[in-house]
Amino acid sequence: MDYDAELMLRVKDGDGASFGVLLEKHRSSVVHFLYRMVQNHPVAEELAQEVFLRVYRSRSTYEPTAKFTTWLFRIATHLALNALRDGKNERLQEHLDDDSSDMPVRQISDSRPSVEQFMVYQARLDEVRRAVATLPEKQRAAVLMHKYEEMEYSQIARVLNCSESAVKSLLFRAYETLRARLAHMA
Amino acid sequence: MLLAYCSRKLDPESTAILEDHIRICPACREFASGQQAVWKALDAWEATPVSADFDRRLYQRIDREVSWWDLLMRPFRPLLLRQGLPIAAAVALVIGAGVLLERPGAVPPASAPVSAQVDVVAPDQAEHALQEMEMMREFNRLVHPDTADPKM
Numbered sequence A: 001m002d003y004d005a006e007l008m009l010r011v012k013d014g015d016g017a018s019f020g021v022l023l024e025k026h027r028s029s030v031v032h033f034l035y036r037m038v039q040n041h042p043v044a045e046e047l048a049q050e051v052f053l054r055v056y057r058s059r060s061t062y063e064p065t066a067k068f069t070t071w072l073f074r075i076a077t078h079l080a081l082n083a084l085r086d087g088k089n090e091r092l093q094e095h096l097d098d099d100s101s102d103m104p105v106r107q108i109s110d111s112r113p114s115v116e117q118f119m120v121y122q123a124r125l126d127e128v129r130r131a132v133a134t135l136p137e138k139q140r141a142a143v144l145m146h147k148y149e150e151m152e153y154s155q156i157a158r159v160l161n162c163s164e165s166a167v168k169s170l171l172f173r174a175y176e177t178l179r180a181r182l183a184h185m186a
Numbered sequence B: 001m002l003l004a005y006c007s008r009k010l011d012p013e014s015t016a017i018l019e020d021h022i023r024i025c026p027a028c029r030e031f032a033s034g035q036q037a038v039w040k041a042l043d044a045w046e047a048t049p050v051s052a053d054f055d056r057r058l059y060q061r062i063d064r065e066v067s068w069w070d071l072l073m074r075p076f077r078p079l080l081l082r083q084g085l086p087i088a089a090a091v092a093l094v095i096g097a098g099v100l101l102e103r104p105g106a107v108p109p110a111s112a113p114v115s116a117q118v119d120v121v122a123p124d125q126a127e128h129a130l131q132e133m134e135m136m137r138e139f140n141r142l143v144h145p146d147t148a149d150p151k152m
Helices: A003-012 A016-038 A041-061 A068-097 A112-133 A137-147 A153-160 A164-185 B002-006 B012-024 B026-043 B054-102 B111-143
Strands: none
Touching: A003 A016, A003 A041, A003 A068, A016 A041, A016 A068, A016 A137, A016 B054, A041 A068, A041 B054, A068 A137, A068 A153, A112 A137, A112 A164, A112 B026, A137 A153, A137 A164, A137 B026, A153 A164, A164 B002, A164 B026, B002 B012, B002 B026, B012 B026
């Protein structure tokens, strides 16, 4: 059994501190995954809150049948896909067209090269975000879990509730699309 | 395998074999360079930092939920702790019985035959009453031939 599952079993036994440990450990990865899925920071945080709330609510019925992160990302993916289907993706489109106000704040010095570098960085970043946003939802989720969470095919398969070969196929098609759109950035 | 190689998930031995192959295979070389470009581009996409009050907001929601549930369940807690299963079974039984009794099909259709009977009997009764009135009138006419109402 993985350590996270042990922590979750302690939460089940009424140990609130263990929930705090799990939150501390997985907060960033869940928020970042959701942010890259819906590409809207406030929506991503709202969804992440719901993820951890569901984890807490389910503590009494929790059984460590799978890796804790598999269960966690299954909840997160489910919520993200629902949010995208419920029309929050319209907000996403608006967001992609705005001035990217929720981008990481970067210090810009007064010197001209830094401003240029920043502009180039923003342009590249926008291109990457748009390329990812054009992927079908499941492909997007698979790529994000594969690239940023470094999950194995088997784990992604369990999160997406499909076979390992289906995950390989999803990833192959997704990276093919991304290569076509982003290869020039090398 | 190429995908695993580009995502640096291949073991050193397989990596070495694949790199030898890539040197002589233009198709694989093109795939690998394209994939590495994608990988590099995705690396540049930093996620925004999580809000400082994320935990506070989450614990507030949890507290709100817990206190709401506590308030609701407080009167039943001693009972639930001791006799949770029998109580749940009894509640389920009561609800089940209620649902069955509330179903329109479960109520015997008593009203329909009653109204049908009333519809059939009422004209007989009226006819009978009219006949009795007619007999009374005849009797009255025979007893008091002068005072009998000509209109009747």
